[in-house]
Amino acid sequence: MKQPEPVQVIKQRRDAALAQLVDDIPYNQFLGVVFERRGDELTATLPYNEALVGNPILPALHGGAVGAFLEIAAQIELAWSIYWPQFEAGATGPRAMPKTIDFTIDYLRSGLPRDAYARAVVNRSGRRYASVHVEAWQDNRQKLFAQATGHFLMPRQEG
Amino acid sequence: MSEKKAKLARQFIGAIPHSRALEMRIDDVLAGRATLSLPYNERFIGDPETGVLHGGVVTALLDTAMGTAVVSHPQSMGGTATIDLRIDYMRAATPGQRITARAECYRVTRSVAFVRATAYDEGEEPVASAAGAFTVEGSRP
16 A cells, blocks of 8 residues: 655645745745645735835725735635646646736725735636635734635646 | 826825836826836746736736826815726736826716726737726715
């Protein structure tokens, strides 16, 4: 009978695959977006920094920065779900990303000058199109400050 | 009056840290219409294989252009915030080219401003279009 992989090997492989998916995209690094993983569940964090402010008087996060953060969270979640079986099979290297077709952002409250978190759910993932919903919060998980729904074109896959 | 509004709009965007970080520039603003642009920058890339800018950069530019259109509108009294924004991405922006967003605030009520916008690179066909609702501040009794 085949021995299960040691837990550290599994963790290292998954974390490396996720890091490559996220850090391959320069704009993710420009905004400072990072991802935490528990099993296959991802949480995106947008650490606060001054360059994200859109209203310096309030102050509040820029609607464009919030929108971009949600789009990144949705895109990475979708890519992660598409490539998970390949990563589990030991595949490495860069992956083609799903492309955004449309993205609708619902700004529920102004973004406070502190860290923001987001989790996305793939509601439908077909051969060509996918629909992804994403929720973002700051201090309180129950009080969303923004949510969004986006449609994506699935990347072409060989085989 | 319109020149005063335009000046206000320019101050509005000059004071926004995120717009400065993305190197946004106001090209034109007048009475509910605004044109803003930003340069191509390798740090804004969303697809490392092709060098195409990330959609989030286009979103930020469109959102700022739309907000600028709102504050420059004759019926707007102060700042604004985005209530809802929908972006349609029609094609990838050509790497190396400047992105320009043209926004029009086509209707203002006491509480809500309705705005649409289109983003172009240096070509003829639009890269993305947007529709949004924004808050109107200071006008409600």
